[in-house]
Amino acid sequence: MTLAIDARGLRKRFGRTDVLAGLDLAVPAGTVFALLGPNGAGKTTTINILTTLVQADAGTAHVAGFDVAAEPEEVKRRISLTGQSAAVDEVLTGTENLVMMGRLSGLGRTEARTRAAELLERFGLTDAATRRVGTYSGGMRRRLDLALSLILALPVVFLDEPTTGLDTRSRQELWSVIRSLADAGTTVFLTTQYLEEADRLADRIAVLDNGRIAAEGTADELKARIGGDVVELRDAGGELLVELPTDGTVHGLRAAIDELDRRAASGAPGVSVTIRRPSLDDVFLAITAGGSPATPSADGLARPELIESK
Amino acid sequence: MTTLVQTRPRLSPFTAEATFINRSFLHSVRDVEALLMAVVLPVMLMLMFTFIFGNAIDPSGGYVDYVVPGIILLCAGFGASSTAISVSRDMTTGIIDRFRTMPLRSGAVLTGHVVASLARNLFATGVVIAVALLVGFRPVASPLEWLGVFAIVGLYILAITYLFAAIGLAASTPDAASGYGFILLFLPYISSAFVPVETMPGWLQWIAENQPITPVIETIRGLLMHTPIGDSAWLAVVWCLGIIAVSVVWGAWLFRRKAGRR
Known part of the structure; x- marks a missing residue:
């Protein structure tokens, strides 16, 4: 298995804060990898180091086989951000943006124009091709932004929160583009705050917390870490009163239901109980709220105080 | 699968520079207001100095011959100051990080802004001279001396543009960049641009005589009107080259330091 990204022990300190405190990453070539984390967890710093914009204080990183610190020019020939x-x-039109980037990517004038037209078509921007980008909506800008990264089919593409601020439809369109990139052999490294995005898109997910990888695996593996199903208590209006994770055993489920009784008026009229599979949200909250994730306590409850809503 | 992906080809020399120059030209042409300002404002200033202040300063009516070099430099300053805003805008939007993660010479983006500024301001200089000729400016320069005028004006434009580019890199926002630039635009007034240095108070004379604008003005005036140039010419060249050197070193340092930060 070839690694497109191989980072070991990355550290970065800004002032008195350790933004990255020994980060390890291994991303197989041709896969979609999602780096998940709350704001300020160090996602953008990680991308900045991997794309040669910022030097790490310690640790090494290889991207597409080259050391980002020692051979940044070789890395730059193989990535886009x-x-x-x-x-x-914003002053240029959609076409002019793409042609400029095409020329900077080594395409000839005609080649750059052809490629620009193809990408505008693919991202549904053909009608806006001759308009200045300053007049584009947020979603159109984001699509053009991504198109600018895809002029060449490069080995590694970095996307820092690619769908932030997009409506559902634009987001789903981007997802299908990102998937097709990976199918064509490009490694996609993306950061996101949206768990659904990571769940739907990524082959592997890493959860970044306090400058370290707190958990890493496929979406299913991460969900399995939290143990069993989640028990939810909702009032007559469907409003969530309490939710508790269980460890998947009968004992754990019983303990969770007993706990519901203690915490809320579960006997009140209209109050109902549901059992559901854990979502990535549950995993994320359990992991990033601190401590070791998914360690069921003696009573069979996996850190219920962290996952309780309301 | 990996056979489908490609590596960026090496660019032929100056492709990046040519592309960025083209980009900055498009920016200049499309920012109609800035373009109008760069041409209309100096023309207005010249008309004001010639017809309103002119007769009070020099009742013989020859003030226009004195003031044209100053207006040219004032005009170059206005035109170049927009470079600070363009550079700052590039730095504060994400576009600079995209360029920086591509295998491009780091200064290529700035080269685009600088060349566009040079072209813009030489054009504005031409307009100023044309209007000056219409309102009675009568230079006595030979063709060779005219060439000298454009060379020294071009050098001055380059110097002030590089300085404004560095200011654009240093400023935290485009608005701040425009604010810092304003201070520089004040410099021509404390020089021999509009009134002879000897008419100023002593302490101000010292500033006026030892700042870069005065030797540039005296050189241009000497070439156009055959007033004595003395050591102004080489002082002007040294000042301009010095400003360029300092701005380039400072700018390159800022450009590296600000990578990945917004």
């Missing part, structure tokens, strides 16, 4: 704020030129 779509950052958090749309990196588009």
